Amino acid sequence: MFGTSGVRGPVGETVTAELAVSIGRAVATDGASTVLVGRDARETGRFLVDAVAAGLAECGADVIDLGRVATPTLARSIARFDADAGVVVTASHNPAPDNGLKLWTPSGQAFDTDRRERIADIVDREAYDFADWNASGDRRRDSTATAAHEDALTGAVDPEPIDGLDVVVDIGNGVGGVTADALVELGADVTTLNAQPDGSFPGRPSEPTAETLTALCGQVESGEAELGIAHDGDADRMLAVDETGTFVPKDVLLALFARRAVAAAGGGRVAVPVDTSRCVDDAVAAAGGEVVHTKVGDVFVAAVAAEPDAVFGGEPSGAWIWPEETLCPDGPLAACKLAALVGSRGPLSELVGSVDTYPLARDNIEVDDKSGVIERVTETIRAEFDRLDTTDGLRVDTDDGWFLIRASGTQPLVRVTAEAETEAAAERLRELAVDRVIDARS
Structure with a gap:
C-alpha cells in the first residue's frame, strides 16, 4: 500500500474515499487519540480529508482540521497541538489527477516502515477498533498553523543578510505561500509567481525541475533578482535559480546546504540517499563532516538525521532536513536558509561554482x-x-x-x-x- 512517501496515485483508482476512511480507522486503531489532518490545493482533497477524518472519528480519535496547508506546516504542528499523529492529503509533486495520504509523527518524521506496515496490516485485515456509539471522536478546525510556521521560519535564520534581498518565489499554484510571507517578514523584496492555489496546476507542472521552471528563470534574469525559489504542490520540496537565471543543480544545492550545516556545527554527519552525487561527499569531507548513505525517501534520511551527531539530511529531489528544527522536509525553511546564505555569502552562482562536480x-x-x-x-x-x-x-x-x-x-x-x-x-x-x-x- 505505502511507497516511500505514503500512499499516492490516481484518484478513483489507487486513491479513493474508501481507502482514506480505512487509513483513518487504522491510524486510530493503532493508538492515535488526537490526529491533525490537512490537505494541499487539489480539489479531490476536499472529500479525501473528510473521509480520513471520518475514519479517525469512527474509531475514537479526535481530529484537528488545519484546512489547506503546506505539508511541513502540518508536520510541525503535531507537537504544538500535543497530537499523536498527522495525516496530509497530498500527492506532493505528482500531476493533477493524483492524490494521496502521508502520515506524520510528533517529531515531524514520517511514519517509519514498521508503523506503515502496521497500518497496512490493519487495513488489509479490516481489524478496526470501532468506538462505542457515544465515544466517537470530535472534529474541530484550527487556522493558526500557517502563522505558527511563519514564526518558526523567521526565528530560524538571521534576518540581517536577507534584509533587502530581491527574491522571486514560484509557489507553483500550491500551498507554499508561507515562504513568501516569511521572506517579506525577514525584510526581503519578494515577487511571486503562480501564487494562487489551484490543484490543476495551470502555471506549470507541480514538480519543480530545470524544464518546468523556465518562467522563474526568465523572471530572475530579466528582473535582476538575486535568487529564485520554487516549490512543489505541498511545499515539502524547494529548488533554486541563481541570479543569472540558471537552475541550480539539485546535487549541488544539497552540497551547499550540507557543507554549510557541517561548517556551522564544527563537524557532524550528513544523511543522503544512495542516488546522491559524489560532489556531496567531497563537500562534506572538506568541511570536516561525514556522509551516511540511506535508502531513497525522506523517512529514511530523517531516521539518520534524528541521530545525535547528525546536523543535516537531504535528497537531490529537493527535500531538506535540519534536525534541530524539524525532521520533516521543510521547503519554506530551506528557502529562508538559502536566502540567508546568499545574503551573507553569495552571489549564488559563485557558491555553485565553488562545488566541484562530476558528470x-x-x-x-x-x-x-x-x-x-x-x-x-x-x-x-x-x-x-x-x-x-x-x-x-x-x-x-x-x-x-x-x-x-x-x-x-x-x-x-x-x-x-x-x-x-x-x-x-x-x-x-x-x-x-x-x-x-x-x-x-x-
Missing part, C-alpha cells in the same frame, strides 16, 4: 511491474558486475564511475542514475543501465 545522468523508465523488473534486472546485473550495493535498488561501482537502478516509491517508474569522471563515461553507464531495465521490462 551526472538520470533517467526514468515507465514500467507496469516495478518489482518484477527490478528482480529480473538484478539477476542480469549480478552476472555482469562484482561491486554491488543493494541498500536501495542496485548500485554498481565501476572503474570510472557508478550507476543505480531502483524502483520509484511513488510512481510506476524505474529510476536510473549514473555518475562518472567524464560526460562520455556517465552517458555510457546511463545507457547500459537503461538498456538492462528495458530488457527486463520486455
Whole structure:
C-alpha cells in the first residue's frame, strides 16, 4: 500500500474515499487519540480529508482540521497541538489527477516502515477498533498553523543578510505561500509567481525541475533578482535559480546546504540517499563532516538525521532536513536558509561554482511491474558486475564511475542514475543501465 512517501496515485483508482476512511480507522486503531489532518490545493482533497477524518472519528480519535496547508506546516504542528499523529492529503509533486495520504509523527518524521506496515496490516485485515456509539471522536478546525510556521521560519535564520534581498518565489499554484510571507517578514523584496492555489496546476507542472521552471528563470534574469525559489504542490520540496537565471543543480544545492550545516556545527554527519552525487561527499569531507548513505525517501534520511551527531539530511529531489528544527522536509525553511546564505555569502552562482562536480545522468523508465523488473534486472546485473550495493535498488561501482537502478516509491517508474569522471563515461553507464531495465521490462 505505502511507497516511500505514503500512499499516492490516481484518484478513483489507487486513491479513493474508501481507502482514506480505512487509513483513518487504522491510524486510530493503532493508538492515535488526537490526529491533525490537512490537505494541499487539489480539489479531490476536499472529500479525501473528510473521509480520513471520518475514519479517525469512527474509531475514537479526535481530529484537528488545519484546512489547506503546506505539508511541513502540518508536520510541525503535531507537537504544538500535543497530537499523536498527522495525516496530509497530498500527492506532493505528482500531476493533477493524483492524490494521496502521508502520515506524520510528533517529531515531524514520517511514519517509519514498521508503523506503515502496521497500518497496512490493519487495513488489509479490516481489524478496526470501532468506538462505542457515544465515544466517537470530535472534529474541530484550527487556522493558526500557517502563522505558527511563519514564526518558526523567521526565528530560524538571521534576518540581517536577507534584509533587502530581491527574491522571486514560484509557489507553483500550491500551498507554499508561507515562504513568501516569511521572506517579506525577514525584510526581503519578494515577487511571486503562480501564487494562487489551484490543484490543476495551470502555471506549470507541480514538480519543480530545470524544464518546468523556465518562467522563474526568465523572471530572475530579466528582473535582476538575486535568487529564485520554487516549490512543489505541498511545499515539502524547494529548488533554486541563481541570479543569472540558471537552475541550480539539485546535487549541488544539497552540497551547499550540507557543507554549510557541517561548517556551522564544527563537524557532524550528513544523511543522503544512495542516488546522491559524489560532489556531496567531497563537500562534506572538506568541511570536516561525514556522509551516511540511506535508502531513497525522506523517512529514511530523517531516521539518520534524528541521530545525535547528525546536523543535516537531504535528497537531490529537493527535500531538506535540519534536525534541530524539524525532521520533516521543510521547503519554506530551506528557502529562508538559502536566502540567508546568499545574503551573507553569495552571489549564488559563485557558491555553485565553488562545488566541484562530476558528470551526472538520470533517467526514468515507465514500467507496469516495478518489482518484477527490478528482480529480473538484478539477476542480469549480478552476472555482469562484482561491486554491488543493494541498500536501495542496485548500485554498481565501476572503474570510472557508478550507476543505480531502483524502483520509484511513488510512481510506476524505474529510476536510473549514473555518475562518472567524464560526460562520455556517465552517458555510457546511463545507457547500459537503461538498456538492462528495458530488457527486463520486455
